[in-house]
Amino acid sequence: MKLATLADGSRDGRLVVVNRAGDRQLPAHEIAPTLQRALDDWGRCAPRLHSLAASLQAEASGQALDSERLLAPLPRAYEWVDGSAYLNHIRLVRRARGAEPPATLETEPLVYQGGSGALLGPTAPFPLPDPEWGLDFEAEVCVVLGDVRRGTSARSADSAIRLVMLANDWSYRNLIPAEVSKGFGFFNSKPATAFSPFAVTPDELGASWRDGRLHRPLQCQLNGQRIGEPDAGAGMHFSFYDLLAHIARTRDFCAGTILGGGTVSNADERVGVACLAELRSLETLARGAPETRFLRAGDRVKIDMLGDDGRSIFGAIEQEVTTP
Amino acid sequence: MKLATLADGSRDGRLVVVNRAGDRQLPAHEIAPTLQRALDDWGRCAPRLHSLAASLQAEASGQALDSERLLAPLPRAYEWVDGSAYLNHIRLVRRARGAEPPATLETEPLVYQGGSGALLGPTAPFPLPDPEWGLDFEAEVCVVLGDVRRGTSARSADSAIRLVMLANDWSYRNLIPAEVSKGFGFFNSKPATAFSPFAVTPDELGASWRDGRLHRPLQCQLNGQRIGEPDAGAGMHFSFYDLLAHIARTRDFCAGTILGGGTVSNADERVGVACLAELRSLETLARGAPETRFLRAGDRVKIDMLGDDGRSIFGAIEQEVTTP
Numbered sequence: 184m185k186l187a188t189l190a191d192g193s194r195d196g197r198l199v200v201v202n203r204a205g206d207r208q209l210p211a212h213e214i215a216p217t218l219q220r221a222l223d224d225w226g227r228c229a230p231r232l233h234s235l236a237a238s239l240q241a242e243a244s245g246q247a248l249d250s251e252r253l254l255a256p257l258p259r260a261y262e263w264v265d266g267s268a269y270l271n272h273i274r275l276v277r278r279a280r281g282a283e284p285p286a287t288l289e290t291e292p293l294v295y296q297g298g299s300g301a302l303l304g305p306t307a308p309f310p311l312p313d314p315e316w317g318l319d320f321e322a323e324v325c326v327v328l329g330d331v332r333r334g335t336s337a338r339s340a341d342s343a344i345r346l347v348m349l350a351n352d353w354s355y356r357n358l359i360p361a362e363v364s365k366g367f368g369f370f371n372s373k374p375a376t377a378f379s380p381f382a383v384t385p386d387e388l389g390a391s392w393r394d395g396r397l398h399r400p401l402q403c404q405l406n407g408q409r410i411g412e413p414d415a416g417a418g419m420h421f422s423f424y425d426l427l428a429h430i431a432r433t434r435d436f437c438a439g440t441i442l443g444g445g446t447v448s449n450a451d452e453r454v455g456v457a458c459l460a461e462l463r464s465l466e467t468l469a470r471g472a473p474e475t476r477f478l479r480a481g482d483r484v485k486i487d488m489l490g491d492d493g494r495s496i497f498g499a500i501e502q503e504v505t506t507p
Numbered sequence: 508m509k510l511a512t513l514a515d516g517s518r519d520g521r522l523v524v525v526n527r528a529g530d531r532q533l534p535a536h537e538i539a540p541t542l543q544r545a546l547d548d549w550g551r552c553a554p555r556l557h558s559l560a561a562s563l564q565a566e567a568s569g570q571a572l573d574s575e576r577l578l579a580p581l582p583r584a585y586e587w588v589d590g591s592a593y594l595n596h597i598r599l600v601r602r603a604r605g606a607e608p609p610a611t612l613e614t615e616p617l618v619y620q621g622g623s624g625a626l627l628g629p630t631a632p633f634p635l636p637d638p639e640w641g642l643d644f645e646a647e648v649c650v651v652l653g654d655v656r657r658g659t660s661a662r663s664a665d666s667a668i669r670l671v672m673l674a675n676d677w678s679y680r681n682l683i684p685a686e687v688s689k690g691f692g693f694f695n696s697k698p699a700t701a702f703s704p705f706a707v708t709p710d711e712l713g714a715s716w717r718d719g720r721l722h723r724p725l726q727c728q729l730n731g732q733r734i735g736e737p738d739a740g741a742g743m744h745f746s747f748y749d750l751l752a753h754i755a756r757t758r759d760f761c762a763g764t765i766l767g768g769g770t771v772s773n774a775d776e777r778v779g780v781a782c783l784a785e786l787r788s789l790e791t792l793a794r795g796a797p798e799t800r801f802l803r804a805g806d807r808v809k810i811d812m813l814g815d816d817g818r819s820i821f822g823a824i825e826q827e828v829t830t831p
Contacts, residue, residue: 194547194761223518259585259761261624267691285689295691296620300585300761312658312757334636355757365609367591367619368692374757433636433679433698437518437583437624 184236185381186211186346187498188218188254190304195219196254200236201381202245205498209235209245218256218382222438225329225345233384250498255302256348256382257327257439263299263376264430265323265352265443266292268421272448272461279464279473280360292421292429295368297352299441303377305500309353310507311480317357318478318504322403322457322486323350324415325443326423327382331436340395340424347388347397349379349497350443351486356460356477378441379486380498387496395422397488399496401447403457404485410462411455415488418449457486480506508560509705510535510670511822512542512578514628519543520578524560525705526569529822533559533569542580542706546762549653549669557708574822579626580672580706581651581763587623587700588754589647589676589767590616592745596772596785603788603797604684616745616753619692621676623765627701629824633677634831635804641681642802642828646727646781646810647674648739649767650747651706655760664719664748671712671721673703673821674767675810680784680801702765703810704822711820719746721812723820725771727781728809734786735779739812742773781810804830 187208188196195217199208214231215221221228239245267273270288277284285293303309311318327346335343358372385392391399398416402409421429426442447457456462463473478484487499511532512520519541523532538555539545545552563569591597594612601608609617627633635642651670659667682696709716715723722740726733745753750766771781780786787797802808811823 261583261585262622264622264694282690287685287689291689293689293691294694296622296694298586298588298620298758298760299623300764301759316757358757361611363690365611365615365617366606366687366692367617368690370588370618370620370754371757375759430694433640433682433695434622435625435699436622440624 184233185383185387186218186232186256187381188256188258190252190254194259196258200232200239201248202239203494205381205495206248207239207243207245208248209239211235219439222327222329222345225438250380251306253306253380254304255378256346257441258302258304260299260302260439260441261437262440263297263302263443264294264440265297265445266294266421266426267445268292268419268426269445269448270420271418271450272446275448275461275464279460279467289420292426294426294430297373297376301375303375305377305380305498307377307502308505309502310505311478312507314477314479315357316355319354319356319459320478320484321352321354321446322401323352323443323446324397324401325350325441328427328436328440328442329438331427331431331440333431333433333435335428335431337422337424337428340427343427344385344423346382347385347392348382349401349486349488349500351377351484351500351502352443352446353377377500377502379500383497395424399488400454401457402487402489403455406483409455411457413447413449413454413457415444415447419444478504480504508557509707509711510542510556510580511705512580512582514576514578518583520582524556524563525572526563527818529705529819530572531563531567531569532572533563535559543763546651546653546669549762574704575630577630577704578628579702580670581702581765582626582628584623584626584763584765585761586764587621587626587767588618588764589621589769590618590745590750591769592616592743592750593769593772594744595742595774596770599772599785599788603784603791613744616750618750618754621697621700625699627699629701629704629822631701631826632829633826634829635802636831638801638803639681640679643678643680643783644802644808645676645678645770646725647676647767647770648721648725649674649765652751652760652764652766653762655751655755655764657755657757657759659752659755661746661748661752664751667751668709668747670706671709671716672706673725673810673812673824675701675808675824675826676767676770677701701824701826703824707821719748723812725781726811726813727779730807733779735781737771737773737778737781739768739771743768802828804828
């Protein structure tokens with residue numbers, strides 16, 4: 184099933200189920216008022232939400248979905264933990280800023296704790312205070328977790344994965360080197376992250392969801408032009424199961440935690456990129472200097488993933504950079 | 508006023524107001540069921556909570572407070588951002604692990620994003636999976652924020668500070684060097700943080716709360732012995748106002764965000780320490796090697812702060828390290 188959150192003036196919006204085509208919805212607030220509340224009591228809510236989604240699909244009932252009213256599926260979440268599971272991305276981006284990949288690159292996942300209290304909807308404009316900060320997008324696949332106990336293994340991680348979404352993990356590239364050099368990781372360099380319209384259960388993904396990876400191309404456009412469509416399964420060195428086991432090594436996580444896989448990246452350069460930093464790094468390696476500029480007001484980013492039927496699975500993230 | 512959260516089987520517990528002595532409570536759920544809900548609608552809830560607290564104080568009404576039932580004031584929070592505003596702590600701890608303080612030590616605050624989805628109550632036992640991880644406590648003062656807009660200045664930060672609490676920011680010291688060297692900051696090295704029984708409004712602190720700092724000694728005990736009582740105002744180079752302005756440089760924060768000041772630390776060695784890493788660093792500087800071991804099962808940590816009347820302001824954090 185596909186779930187979404189409609190703006191209703193409240194902090195968490197209102198939960199709806201959405202049909203497979205992504206154009207009709209049924210209110211789900213009698214089951215759970217918000218997605219967080221559904222996740223809090225998933226065992227009770229999930230079967231009822233599935234039934235509602237099935238009835239919407241079978242009867243072509245419900246109301247037209249007003250995509251302008253869509254918030255992030257979780258407009259605020261208790262945790263947003265982002266991995267960096269595509270080693271090609273790490274290697275390229277670090278090379279571009281003259282930093283070495285960590286010695287444990289292939290044996291221990293890189294993850295960072297992101298801000299989760301104010302997340303952006305799929306069509307939220309992105310006000311850019313200072314173009315010198317080097318705004319970049321990062322197209323990602325992420326999962327929403329149920330309750331996770333410390334010590335959960337990769338082998339038992341699958342049952343903790345409730346939903347799958349897309350994310351645009353906005354980054355200020357020019358703030359990263361100074362910030363990371365302080366030793367405490369990213370903070371100012373990672374503004375609010377945006378999420379796709381729909382959060383879908385893994386069963387919606389069919390055979391594309393296997394081994395804790397989503398094996399489909401992630402389509403990225405900049406100002407209406409294709410910039411990349413790397414496969415989200417290929418090159419994902421650590422699966423979502425591995426990432427989950429890593430983050431659960433020393434603490435518990437509550438239902439509703441969002442776990443990202445990191446910027447999707449394939450070693451095959453022909454598929455293009457899911458962020459500008461990689462493109463700039465490739466340009467530097469080929470011709471000595473980056474040619475693609477970072478984002479400015481007026482630039483438009485689109486991130487989408489299509490199913491076998493050619494329809495968008497998660498709905499598209501479509502954001503425009505604006506002047507604050 | 509003092510607010511607390513009683514365990515009731517739910518994820519967020521139940522909001523109560525507590526008298527000044529910290530031994531009686533009145534249910535506040537008719538005003539707001541949980542502390543997060545009160546923070547979500549603070550303008551409406553705060554005056555009513557203040558009235559309830561005043562009636563509890565005046566009439567000696569309410570029920571005896573069962574301190575065993577206390578959860579963290581926010582058992583799960585949307586963000587937990589921890590600064591490191593006491594430069595003496597940064598200098599000592601980095602020296603102990605052979606790392607340099609950042610070049611911007613005195614001009615730009617160090618902050619890290621902590622996990623916030625599963626926070627520990629004031630008397631929660633702390634199960635230690637592996638003593639080799641080097642478990643340490645860190646005694647801190649923190650504030651709970653209202654909604655904060657990107658670009659909020661230090662000068663206008665005061666109105667965003669709703670509540671003040673104490674925290675024990677547990678750390679696995681021996682996991683930090685390898686983790687930090689990867690460039691993404693802390694993750695496994697920072698297990699769940701514990702908080703004091705009571706979250707209090709700044710007006711409860713009188714003249715001790717000024718300039719965005721809490722000017723009182725923070726009492727730390729290990730196994731019943733005083734280990735330090737550094738003043739939380741002295742040596743706090745960046746105030747909570749400065750920290751708030753720093754974190755708000757590139758994004759918004761929602762009500763209920765917890766912002767920590769970092770391990771309290773004074774340059775005057777006679778006041779002792781608020782974490783073992785500093786003690787070990789001082790021992791190393793004086794005699795070539797650390798003598799104090801990290802924590803093991805059976806060790807007990809107590810963190811408290813007394814008012815002018817000799818009574819605990821926030822209630823004490825009292826945790827025992829246990830075998831999982």
